[in-house]
Amino acid sequence: MPPPLTVCVLHVIPEDGLGGVEIAARTAAARVGEALQVASLTDGPPGDLPANVHYLRGASASALARRLKADVAVFSLWKSIPALIMTRLTAPGIRTVLFLHSDRPVHLADRWLTALAARLVDQVWADSPESLKGRLGEAGLLKGRIISFVRHRPDPPVRAEPRPAFIYWGRLTPLKRIDRAIRLFARIAANRTDARLTLIGPDAGSQGELEALARTLGMADRIEFAGPLGFDAIAERAAQADFFLQLSDQEGAAMSVIEAMQLGLVPVVTPVGQMAEYCRPLETGVIFQDEAQTAGDIGRMLSDPGLFSRASAAAINRWTATRLYDQDFMAAAEALARGIRR
Structure with missing residues (x-):
C-alpha cells in the first residue's frame, strides 16, 4: 500500500465537459479523495456533488485555494490561465502548475497566455513530451514534467479475424x-x-x-x-x-x-x-x-x-507498465510541494 498523501492539491479546469482533461480530472478526484480537489470555473450539474468537486460559477479559484489551504494549484487549458495569474498574485505561498494538453495553441490568445503562464509558474506539466516541446520548445523539456494519461486498465476483449x-x-x-x-x-x-x-x-x-x-x-x-x-x-x-x-x-x-x-x-x-x-x-x-x-x-x-x-x-x-494518471498526478504534486526534484 502506498504511503498516505500529505498534500492538498487543487486542479482547476475551465469547464466540466467530456474532453479527456475533464474526464481524467473527475476520475482522479473519485479515486484520490479529499487530497485532490477539482474545481470547474463554470456551472456544473444540479444535485449532490462529491465534497472534493467544486463549480465556481464565477467565484474566485484563488479564494478557494486559500480556503482549502492548498499546497499546489494546477491549471489546465488556456481559459484557466487568468485564474492562475490571480492565484499567483494573491496566494504566493501556493505552488502553481501550468498543465499542457496539446502540442500547439488553438489561437493567439492561447499562445500568448500560455507563454506568460509558463514564466510565472513553479512547474509546467504536460500529457506528453510532444505537448511540452510543441508549446515551449526544447527548454520546455527541461522545465516540464510528463504526467501519464493512462486513466484505467480495462480488460481487452478476445478478437477473431479483423472486420472493417x-x-x-x-x-x-x-x-x-x-x-x-x-x-x-x-x-x-x-x-x-x-x-x-x-x-x-x-x-x-x-x-x-x-x-x-x-x-x-x-x-x-x-x-x-x-x-x-x-x-x-x-x-x-x-x-x-x-x-x-x-x-x-x-x-x-x-x-x-x-x-x-x-x-x-x-x-x-x-x-x-x-x-x-x-x-x-x-x-x-x-x-x-x-x-x-x-x-x-x-x-x-x-x-x-x-x-x-x-x-x-x-x-x-504498449500501456501495461505505465503508471495510472491519478498516481502520477499526485506523486508529481507531492514532489513539488516538498521541493523534491525529479
Missing part, C-alpha cells in the same frame, strides 16, 4: 477532423458492404455537418452517431469494432486513443502529438498520410489476420 468495423469516441469537434475520418471510411466501405463506423461523443459544433457529409457520400445508413456514453458502454461498443479512427489536426496524449489501444483496437491516426510516438506503422497502428495509403494499410490488416493480431497485441502491451 471502425469506432471513435470523443468530442465531435472540428479539431478532431472527423470529416476526414468519414471520407476515409467511405473509401473503404465502397468495397466492403460489411463496413461500419460508430461515432460516440457529444456534439461540439460538428455533428450537423458530419451527418450531412455522411448523406452526401451515401454512408448515412452505415455510420452511427451514438451520442455521449460512459466508458463501460463505450467498451461494449468497442468489443464489436477492430479499428479506432482519430485523424486529428492536433493532439497531446490523446486519451481516447490510449483507451482504444488498451482495448485491443488498432488505432488509425495522424502523426501529431504523442500519437506519432506510440502508433508505429503496421506495428501498433496505422499512420494516416493520405487516403490511398491509409486505405491500403487497413486493407493489408483486414486480409492478414496475423498482422492484425500482432498489432492489436502490441497496442495493448
Whole structure:
C-alpha cells in the first residue's frame, strides 16, 4: 500500500465537459479523495456533488485555494490561465502548475497566455513530451514534467479475424477532423458492404455537418452517431469494432486513443502529438498520410489476420507498465510541494 498523501492539491479546469482533461480530472478526484480537489470555473450539474468537486460559477479559484489551504494549484487549458495569474498574485505561498494538453495553441490568445503562464509558474506539466516541446520548445523539456494519461486498465476483449468495423469516441469537434475520418471510411466501405463506423461523443459544433457529409457520400445508413456514453458502454461498443479512427489536426496524449489501444483496437491516426510516438506503422497502428495509403494499410490488416493480431497485441502491451494518471498526478504534486526534484 502506498504511503498516505500529505498534500492538498487543487486542479482547476475551465469547464466540466467530456474532453479527456475533464474526464481524467473527475476520475482522479473519485479515486484520490479529499487530497485532490477539482474545481470547474463554470456551472456544473444540479444535485449532490462529491465534497472534493467544486463549480465556481464565477467565484474566485484563488479564494478557494486559500480556503482549502492548498499546497499546489494546477491549471489546465488556456481559459484557466487568468485564474492562475490571480492565484499567483494573491496566494504566493501556493505552488502553481501550468498543465499542457496539446502540442500547439488553438489561437493567439492561447499562445500568448500560455507563454506568460509558463514564466510565472513553479512547474509546467504536460500529457506528453510532444505537448511540452510543441508549446515551449526544447527548454520546455527541461522545465516540464510528463504526467501519464493512462486513466484505467480495462480488460481487452478476445478478437477473431479483423472486420472493417471502425469506432471513435470523443468530442465531435472540428479539431478532431472527423470529416476526414468519414471520407476515409467511405473509401473503404465502397468495397466492403460489411463496413461500419460508430461515432460516440457529444456534439461540439460538428455533428450537423458530419451527418450531412455522411448523406452526401451515401454512408448515412452505415455510420452511427451514438451520442455521449460512459466508458463501460463505450467498451461494449468497442468489443464489436477492430479499428479506432482519430485523424486529428492536433493532439497531446490523446486519451481516447490510449483507451482504444488498451482495448485491443488498432488505432488509425495522424502523426501529431504523442500519437506519432506510440502508433508505429503496421506495428501498433496505422499512420494516416493520405487516403490511398491509409486505405491500403487497413486493407493489408483486414486480409492478414496475423498482422492484425500482432498489432492489436502490441497496442495493448504498449500501456501495461505505465503508471495510472491519478498516481502520477499526485506523486508529481507531492514532489513539488516538498521541493523534491525529479
